[in-house]
Amino acid sequence: MLESALLHNIVFLDIETVPQHASYDQLDETEKKMWERKSSYLKKSEEDSDSTLYHRAGIYAEFGKIICISIGYFKSSSAPREFRITSFYGHDEKKLLEKFAHVLTQYFNRSSIALCAHNGKEFDFPYLCRRMIIHRIPLPSVLDISGKKPWEINHLDTMELWKFGDYKNYTPLNLLTHILGIPSPKDDIDGSMVREVYYAENNLERIMEYCQKDVVAVAQIILRLKGETLLNAEEIHLINQ
Numbered sequence: 016m017l018e019s020a021l022l023h024n025i026v027f028l029d030i031e032t033v034p035q036h037a038s039y040d041q042l043d044e045t046e047k048k049m050w051e052r053k054s055s056y057l058k059k060s061e062e063d064s065d066s067t068l069y070h071r072a073g074i075y076a077e078f079g080k081i082i083c084i085s086i087g088y089f090k091s092s093s094a095p096r097e098f099r100i101t102s103f104y105g106h107d108e109k110k111l112l113e114k115f116a117h118v119l120t121q122y123f124n125r126s127s128i129a130l131c132a133h134n135g136k137e138f139d140f141p142y143l144c145r146r147m148i149i150h151r152i153p154l155p156s157v158l159d160i161s162g163k164k165p166w167e168i169n170h171l172d173t174m175e176l177w178k179f180g181d182y183k184n185y186t187p188l189n190l191l192t193h194i195l196g197i198p199s200p201k202d203d204i205d206g207s208m209v210r211e212v213y214y215a216e217n218n219l220e221r222i223m224e225y226c227q228k229d230v231v232a233v234a235q236i237i238l239r240l241k242g243e244t245l246l247n248a249e250e251i252h253l254i255n256q
Contacts, residue, residue, distance in 0.1 A: 023089045024127045025171065025237065026119070026157075029229040030139050031083040031104075031206075031222050034072035037214040039065060050078060070210055074138075076145035080108045082213060084115045084143075085226040087234055088123075098246050100230055101254040104223045109150040116147065119155035128157050131171035133188045133233050140170055173236045188232060197235045197245065200228035227253070 036042055042050060047065070053075065054068045073079035083104035090097040101118075103111040132139040144158055160168050177186055189201045204212060204225050212218050235245050 021127070022237070022241075023091050024125070025088065025129050025131050026123050027087040027131045027230050027234045027237075028135070028139060029085050029132060029226050029233065030081050030142060031209050031226050032073040032079045032081050032142065033210045033213045034069060035078060035080050036069075039069035042069075046078075053078065073210055076142045076149075079142075081112065081142070081146055082106070082108070082209075082219065083223050083226045084111060085223065085230045086115075086118070087227075087230040096246070096250050098231070098234060098251050099254050100227050100251065102223045102227060104219055104226075106219075108146065109152070112143075112147055112150055112152055115143075116152055116155050119157060124156060127169075129169035129171050130157055131173065131233060131237060133173045133191075133229070133236070134185075136170055136172045136175060171237070173233055173240075176240060177236075188229060191236060192232050195236065195239045197232060197239065200225070200232040202228075 039047070039050070050069065050072065051065050054063075054065050057063065057068050057071060083102060085100060085102040087098055087100040090099055103115045103118075105111050130140065140158060144154055147154055147158075157169060160170075173188075173191070174186055177191055178184070189199055189205070191197075192199055204221065209222055209225070212221055231246065231251060238245055
């Protein structure tokens with residue numbers, strides 16, 4: 016699919032997620048029981064408890080929420096090259112998901128459009144779909160895979176592409192960018208720090224900037240895989256929502 020995917024038809028994206036509450040103690044009794052069942056599979060030592068493991072709740076769509084979605088796209092196939100980035104972020108998950116869905120439906124509602132993320136097939140795409148359904152937001156066609164045949168699903172995953180059919184290893188984004196000579200998106204924070212930056216620092220702007228760097232990194236990987244030159248700073252443009 017990568018060979019046939021034109022750069023200006025790819026929407027690159029990344030999401031940042033956190034637990035729905037700042038701490039385990041803020042869960043109601045029903046939520047605690049449900050998390051207790053989930054966390055039982057995560058316990059590896061006697062020190063692990065429902066409370067100490069709650070920092071991992073953000074990776075599960077049933078216990079987490081999305082606080083930032085960043086997308087990037089090439090303006091057109093003609094020179095000069097321009098890569099545009101925009102972000103949807105905030106404390107109100109439903110509102111940011113509605114804005115994101117509107118943009119996908121309004122501007123990227125073509126059969127040729129493909130979504131691209133690192134580990135997107137295992138994380139970003141299903142997480143987005145689950146949270147949209149929870150908020151009763153209709154899925155944009157490019158995310159709605161129900162009833163589609165595998166070759167009809169326009170989803171690109173840079174981690175999957177890098178595997179070249181080898182399913183034994185997980186290659187994180189920072190490792191892949193390093194070995195491909197791409198500037199690291201983890202120069203400030205990484206995914207393990209997002210929860211603290213959100214709940215302790217209340218710094219959404221910092222998280223948004225980190226999310227945007229991941230989007231650029233994913234685009235750079237695709238360019239490298241296609242044998243094209245990497246984006247430079249002058250070609251990257253931030254579009255405010």
